[in-house]
Amino acid sequence: MALFITGGAGFIGSAFIRTWIERYPAETVINFDKLTYAGNLDNVAEAARHPTYRFIHGDICDAEALRAAIPDGCDAIVHFAAESHVDRSILSAREFILTNVLGTQVLLDVAREKGVRRFLHISTDEVGGSLPEGRFFREDDPLVPSSPYAASKAAAEHLVRAAAHTFGLDAVITRTSNNYGPYQFPEKLIPLALTNALENRPIPVYGDGQQVRDWIHVDDNCAALRVVLEKGQPGATYHIGGRSPLPNRTVLLTLLDLLGKPASLLTEVADRLGHDRRYAVDCSRIERELGWRPQIPFVEGLAQTIAWYREHPTWVARARSGEYRQYYARMYGAL
Ligand code: NAD
Numbered sequence: 001m002a003l004f005i006t007g008g009a010g011f012i013g014s015a016f017i018r019t020w021i022e023r024y025p026a027e028t029v030i031n032f033d034k035l036t037y038a039g040n041l042d043n044v045a046e047a048a049r050h051p052t053y054r055f056i057h058g059d060i061c062d063a064e065a066l067r068a069a070i071p072d073g074c075d076a077i078v079h080f081a082a083e084s085h086v087d088r089s090i091l092s093a094r095e096f097i098l099t100n101v102l103g104t105q106v107l108l109d110v111a112r113e114k115g116v117r118r119f120l121h122i123s124t125d126e127v128g129g130s131l132p133e134g135r136f137f138r139e140d141d142p143l144v145p146s147s148p149y150a151a152s153k154a155a156a157e158h159l160v161r162a163a164a165h166t167f168g169l170d171a172v173i174t175r176t177s178n179n180y181g182p183y184q185f186p187e188k189l190i191p192l193a194l195t196n197a198l199e200n201r202p203i204p205v206y207g208d209g210q211q212v213r214d215w216i217h218v219d220d221n222c223a224a225l226r227v228v229l230e231k232g233q234p235g236a237t238y239h240i241g242g243r244s245p246l247p248n249r250t251v252l253l254t255l256l257d258l259l260g261k262p263a264s265l266l267t268e269v270a271d272r273l274g275h276d277r278r279y280a281v282d283c284s285r286i287e288r289e290l291g292w293r294p295q296i297p298f299v300e301g302l303a304q305t306i307a308w309y310r311e312h313p314t315w316v317a318r319a320r321s322g323e324y325r326q327y328y329a330r331m332y333g334a335l
C-alpha cells in the first residue's frame with residue numbers, strides 16, 4: 001500500500017508513521033508536512049532512515065505542491081495535518097480556518113483528481129461539543145462544536161462527507177478523544193504538566209479542574225486508525241475512545257503521584273474561554289464492527305509516557321526552545 005500522510009511530523013501522525021513502518025516495512029510512506037511550530041522532524045528521525053519513507057515539505061493549502069507530491073496509484077491519504085490546540089484557536093482562529101477547512105478542501109480536490117483510493121480523515125470528539133453527565137456522543141449525533149478549533153474540525157468533516165456524497169470519494173472519518181504519549185508537544189495538558197513538574201514549576205489548572213476528558217494512549221489510537229484504514233466501511237464514521245474518562249485534576253494528581261512530586265505544584269488559573277466541561281465518545285461501533293478495543297490502561301500508559309519524557313531531555317529542550325525549527329529552516333528554507 002502506498003500511503004500519503006499529511007501532518008506526519010506532528011504528535012499523532014509521527015506515531016502512526018512509526019507504527020505503520022514497523023508492521024509494513026516494504027510499503028511506501030510519504031509524509032507531507034508544513035513544519036509549523038508543531039511539526040518536528042525529530043519525531044520521525046528513525047523513519048527517515050527507512051528506504052520506503054520520504055518527507056516532503058509542503059502546505060495542504062497549496063494544490064500544486066500536492067499534485068506534485070501525491071504519487072500516481074496512491075492507495076490512501078491519511079489526513080492528520082491541522083492546527084490542533086484549542087487555546088491557540090481562541091487567541092486567533094485564522095490559521096485554523098486556513099489549514100483545517102481550506103486545506104482539507106484542497107486536499108480532497110487533489111485526492112479526487114489523482115484517483116486516490118481511500119481518504120482517512122482524522123477528526124475529533126470535540127465536534128460533538130460539551131455533554132451532560134450520562135450522555136455519550138454517537139456517530140450519527142449532530143455536530144455542535146464550541147471552540148474555533150472544534151468548529152474548524154466540524155467544517156472539515158462536512159467537506160469530507162460532501163466529497164463522499166457528491167463525487168463518490170471513498171472517505172472514512174475517525175473522531176478520537178484526548179491522546180497522550182511520547183513526542184507530544186508540551187503545550188497540551190499532559191506533556192505541559194509533566195515537563196513543568198520535572199523542573200518543579202507550577203502546573204496551570206484551568207478553572208476548577210473538574211473538566212472531563214477521555215484519555216487514550218496514542219499507540220491505541222494508531223492501532224484503531226490502522227483497522228479503520230484497512231477495514232472501515234466507505235463513508236462511515238468511527239469513534240475512538242480510551243474508555244478512561246477522568247477530571248483534569250485527577251489526571252494531574254495521578255501524574256504527580258507517579259513522579260513523586262507534591263500536589264502543591266497545581267495552581268488554579270483563569271478558566272479557558274468557553275471551556276467545554278465534558279467530552280465522552282461512545283466508541284461501541286468500532287469495537288462491535290471492527291473488533292478494536294483500547295489495550296493500554298491509563299496509569300500504565302502515563303507511567304510509560306513519564307519514562308519517555310525523562311529519557312528524552314534533549315527532545316524536550318529542543319521542542320521548548322524551538323531549536324528544531326532553526327535547524328529545519330536551514331534544510332527547507334524559511335519556515
Ligand atoms: P499536532 O499539532 O501535533 O500536529 C499537526 C501537524 O500538522 C504538524 O506536524 C504540523 O506541522 C502539520 N501541519 C499544520 N498545518 C499544516 C498545513 N497547512 N500543511 C501541512 N501540514 C500542516 O497535532 P496532533 O495532536 O498530532 O493531531 C493530529 C490530528 O489529530 C489533527 O487533525 C487533530 O485535530 C486530530 N486529533 C488530535 C487529538 C489529540 O488529542 N492530539 C485528538 C483527536 C483528534
Ligand code: DAU
Nearest residue numbers: 084085086124125126177178187188189204205206211248
Ligand atoms: O478531545 C480531543 C482534543 O483533545 C483534540 O481534538 C485536540 O487537538 C487536543 O488538543 C485536545 O484538546 P483539549 O482542549 O481537550 O486538550 P488540552 O491538552 O489543551 O487540555 C486538556 C484539558 O486540560 C482541558 O480541559 C483544558 C485543561 N488544561 C489544559 C492546559 C494546556 C488545563 O487545565 N491546564 C493547561 O495548562
